Amino acid sequence: MTAQQNLTYTAHCQSCNTPNKAQSIICGKLFNMPVMCRCEKEKYDKETTAIAEMERKAKIERMRCGGIPRRFMHDWTIENGKRKAPEVMNKAQSYVDKWEINKQKNRGLLLWGNVGRGKTYFATATANALIDKGISVKMTSFPRILDDLTGFSVKNRTEYIERLIRYDLLIIDDLGVERKTDFGQEIVYNVIDQRILSNKPLIITTNLTLDQLKNPSDVTGARIYDRVLSVCYPICFNGDNLRGKAYEVAKAENAEEQQAKSYDINKLQQQFESGVFA
Ligand SMILES: Nc1ncnc2c1ncn2[C@@H]1O[C@H](COP(=O)(O)OP(=O)(O)OP(=O)(O)O)[C@@H](O)[C@H]1O
Numbered sequence: 001m002t003a004q005q006n007l008t009y010t011a012h013c014q015s016c017n018t019p020n021k022a023q024s025i026i027c028g029k030l031f032n033m034p035v036m037c038r039c040e041k042e043k044y045d046k047e048t049t050a051i052a053e054m055e056r057k058a059k060i061e062r063m064r065c066g067g068i069p070r071r072f073m074h075d076w077t078i079e080n081g082k083r084k085a086p087e088v089m090n091k092a093q094s095y096v097d098k099w100e101i102n103k104q105k106n107r108g109l110l111l112w113g114n115v116g117r118g119k120t121y122f123a124t125a126t127a128n129a130l131i132d133k134g135i136s137v138k139m140t141s142f143p144r145i146l147d148d149l150t151g152f153s154v155k156n157r158t159e160y161i162e163r164l165i166r167y168d169l170l171i172i173d174d175l176g177v178e179r180k181t182d183f184g185q186e187i188v189y190n191v192i193d194q195r196i197l198s199n200k201p202l203i204i205t206t207n208l209t210l211d212q213l214k215n216p217s218d219v220t221g222a223r224i225y226d227r228v229l230s231v232c233y234p235i236c237f238n239g240d241n242l243r244g245k246a247y248e249v250a251k252a253e254n255a256e257e258q259q260a261k262s263y264d265i266n267k268l269q270q271q272f273e274s275g276v277f278a
């Protein structure tokens, strides 16, 4: 006989008319106990669901804080970006919608083009949307990685890179701006090589053109960029500059104008079979 079968209900809730008190004889002794009537049970279930939802949201916010470097970028969402760049944001949405297959096939993106065209916004909006789905994303840059690693022991360096590799999606903003020291290039190579070997997607933004990526002046650059091009689907950002004018002038002094169509994109696209977005 189960404990349940041993119960005798002794009172009912005045609101829902289901039992809210019971008696039971256990080892010859009589026990009075409260039981949950239907409305109490519904209240309890609602509270439990609300707490689970709060915990889920808190976890997502923690992932966002740890994954996206600046607070203001938490508002760079696909939805918010549609007013300025609807078509581009549809591509970001499509990458997010196809995340499972993109992840499975290790399909990343190479967002390239001139300054202020929305590459970082695109990458951040994609990151925010994936984080909303509970997917772990880390957005960083090589200058930041190199700053973090300076002074680290080899062991700590290895652990740091291993942590980067563990994220479901790694986003490297502004490839090519890092200092070109032997140490710097070795770290860039290690992070990219290990990430690709782990079969996990990578999104990269860069001001380098596809031509520059395909024909770098040094061997290390060639080894790095060849790997990037083998797993990242290129998207050219050649629209209007979306930044304020003053910033545009300042940054453009260091950047050369880039051509959208100077590379055989079709060939690269074939590597992605049905494509990242189709
Ligand atoms: N879809 C968008 N909706 C609203 N604002 C946008 C959008 N895309 C870009 N911006 C704004 O335009 C500015 C430039 O965008 P972003 O930083 O993404 O350019 P970028 O291509 O990464 O430039 P750089 O090559 O200099 O890094 C940002 O301040 C961002 O707020």
Ligand SMILES: [Mg+2]
Binding pocket: 119, 120, 121, 173, 174, 205
């Ligand atoms: Mg940028």
Ligand SMILES: [Zn+2]
Binding pocket: 013, 014, 015, 016, 017, 018, 037, 038, 039, 040
């Ligand atoms: Zn009740």
